[in-house]
Amino acid sequence: MINAADTAWMLTSTALVLLMTLPALALFYGGLVQAKNILSVLVQCAAVAALCSVLWFGMGYSLAYSGSGDWLGDGAAFLLGGLTRDAVHPGTHIPESVYVMFQMTFAVITPALIIGAYVERIRFAAVLLISALWLLIVYAPVAHWVWGGGWLAKKGIMDFAGGIVVHVTAGVSALVIAWMIQPRYEFPHGIRPPHAPWMVMVGASLLWVGWFGFNAGSAVASNADAGMAMLATHLSAASATLTWMAIEWIKFGKPSLVGAVTGTIAGLATITPAAGVAGPLGAVLLGAAASCVCYTAVWAVKRVMNVDDALDVLGVHGVGGAMGTLLLPFVALVGAGGGTLNHPVSEQFTVQAIGVVVAAIFSAVATFVITKLADMLVGLRVDREHETLGLDFASHGETGYHINR
Amino acid sequence: MKLVTAIVQPHRLDNVRLALTEIGIAGMTVTEVRGYGRQKGHTEIYRGAEYTISFLPKLKIEVALPDDRVDDAISAITRAARTGKIGDGKIFVMDIVAAHRVRTGETGDNAL
Numbered sequence: 001m002i003n004a005a006d007t008a009w010m011l012t013s014t015a016l017v018l019l020m021t022l023p024a025l026a027l028f029y030g031g032l033v034q035a036k037n038i039l040s041v042l043v044q045c046a047a048v049a050a051l052c053s054v055l056w057f058g059m060g061y062s063l064a065y066s067g068s069g070d071w072l073g074d075g076a077a078f079l080l081g082g083l084t085r086d087a088v089h090p091g092t093h094i095p096e097s098v099y100v101m102f103q104m105t106f107a108v109i110t111p112a113l114i115i116g117a118y119v120e121r122i123r124f125a126a127v128l129l130i131s132a133l134w135l136l137i138v139y140a141p142v143a144h145w146v147w148g149g150g151w152l153a154k155k156g157i158m159d160f161a162g163g164i165v166v167h168v169t170a171g172v173s174a175l176v177i178a179w180m181i182q183p184r185y186e187f188p189h190g191i192r193p194p195h196a197p198w199m200v201m202v203g204a205s206l207l208w209v210g211w212f213g214f215n216a217g218s219a220v221a222s223n224a225d226a227g228m229a230m231l232a233t234h235l236s237a238a239s240a241t242l243t244w245m246a247i248e249w250i251k252f253g254k255p256s257l258v259g260a261v262t263g264t265i266a267g268l269a270t271i272t273p274a275a276g277v278a279g280p281l282g283a284v285l286l287g288a289a290a291s292c293v294c295y296t297a298v299w300a301v302k303r304v305m306n307v308d309d310a311l312d313v314l315g316v317h318g319v320g321g322a323m324g325t326l327l328l329p330f331v332a333l334v335g336a337g338g339g340t341l342n343h344p345v346s347e348q349f350t351v352q353a354i355g356v357v358v359a360a361i362f363s364a365v366a367t368f369v370i371t372k373l374a375d376m377l378v379g380l381r382v383d384r385e386h387e388t389l390g391l392d393f394a395s396h397g398e399t400g401y402h403i404n405r
Numbered sequence: 406m407k408l409v410t411a412i413v414q415p416h417r418l419d420n421v422r423l424a425l426t427e428i429g430i431a432g433m434t435v436t437e438v439r440g441y442g443r444q445k446g447h448t449e450i451y452r453g454a455e456y457t458i459s460f461l462p463k464l465k466i467e468v469a470l471p472d473d474r475v476d477d478a479i480s481a482i483t484r485a486a487r488t489g490k491i492g493d494g495k496i497f498v499m500d501i502v503a504a505h506r507v508r509t510g511e512t513g514d515n516a517l
Contacts, residue, residue: 194451256451259453299453302454
């Protein structure tokens with residue numbers, strides 16, 4: 001039975017989550033690269049969004065959400081074959097079409113997040129090939145495990161909006177691709193700073209707003225869970241923003257814009273899995289923890305692991321998503337407004353940890369194979385000359401900024 | 406005729422323009438440029454990583470003058486642009502071979 005309020009909120013949420021990729025993530029990432037690569041990042045985001053939408057229609061949705069196998073969905077909904085106009089998604093009060101579309105926006109942003117790892121040096125064909133294979137081979141199965149009735153769902157795992165399904169898978173895969181494609185030639189000491197910090201802020205702000213659809217929409221209803229999820233999401237983002245600013249202020253004497261909004265995203269990624277059970281106080285504490293841990297992780301990936309995960313996908317998204325997933329059982333108990341767990345705390349923590357570890361290992365191995373394949377078929381990197389010239393002109397024949405006249 | 410080229414800190418532009426206007430010099434061309442001298446560059450920090458910025462933003466002010474106004478212009482610019490800190494800039498003076506006003510076709514000092 002379709003409920004109008006639920007449907008209206010889910011239509012709204014769907015639009016908000018698409019906004020997170022187009023243009024929010026595109027601007028967030030675009031501002032962080034050099035001026036000569038701005039358009040390449042924007043077109044990568046747009047193309048991945050379009051490609052993954054069509055693949056979601058073709059196979060992705062079916063592999064993630066059709067059937068009740070432990071490991072993978074079935075082919076019953078390929079090409080959305082059985083989708084009738086008045087179908088209701090099981091267990092909800094919204095049309096199946098809206099559920100397909102809402103989940104499609106998640107399937108779009110997750111491969112797009114990985115773009116941050118390989119910007120400024122990848123071949124465009126490799127972007128498309130890796131994203132397409134990754135959606136079907138990594139994202140769809142993990143979404144099935146956690147949200148589609150697979151083995152982790154049967155274990156009672158709690159991942160409200162995608163700490164594991166979105167952020168751990170994308171973060172770990174980003175690290176693997178960044179490691180395989182090798183660093184940019186100037187890495188680590190000759191790398192140029194972000195060309196447009198203001199654009200990073202605009203992107204992060206749109207992500208912040210879009211995240212209300214991502215998290216509060218994951219209630220798949222217009223109800224109290226959605227309301228509390230929105231409150232928790234906002235408070236975590238605010239608390240993480242302040243914390244990252246404070247870290248920089250203490251450490252370097254000046255709080256930076258890029259740092260503040262990176263904190264915002266760390267806080268949002270971290271609350272994502274826990275948005276369904278965190279109360280306001282839990283969210284504030286989780287956001288503060290997010291910036292402390294993600295700040296260290298960003299540094300560690302670059303300086304200790306020496307991997308050029310260019311825009312810190314693992315450090316901000318992967319680590320944030322994993323942390324939120326693992327702390328979820330404890331956050332639920334802090335202060336008023338917390339939700340109920342599926343298991344007692346220690347047992348819930350064990351299930352959460354199994355989910356994070358298995359999803360991370362599976363993502364790493366599968367991404368390794370996908371990236372090897374892409375390397376053999378189309379090659380991963382552009383020529384050094386093209387990298388120096390910038391991908392905007394070298395790969396797309398366009399220039400981001402012309403002289404004014 | 407001389408071309409006086411002054412490289413100055415961007416935030417001193419209004420001061421320099423006022424100083425030149427006060428001594429009756431009207432007309433100048435300003436360009437945003439980047440460079441370094443003894444100051445070398447500075448560092449900026451993004452997400453905890455330090456970036457060296459070698460070329461700092463400066464403004465290049467160009468003024469074409471009759472020979473007898475050059476000394477006044479130089480002292481006006483120097484006074485107006487100086488902060489006393491490293492990075493205040495430089496002034497260069499060059500000979501102008503010819504000058505033409507596009508609208509009227511006047512030449513030499515009359516074109517300035």
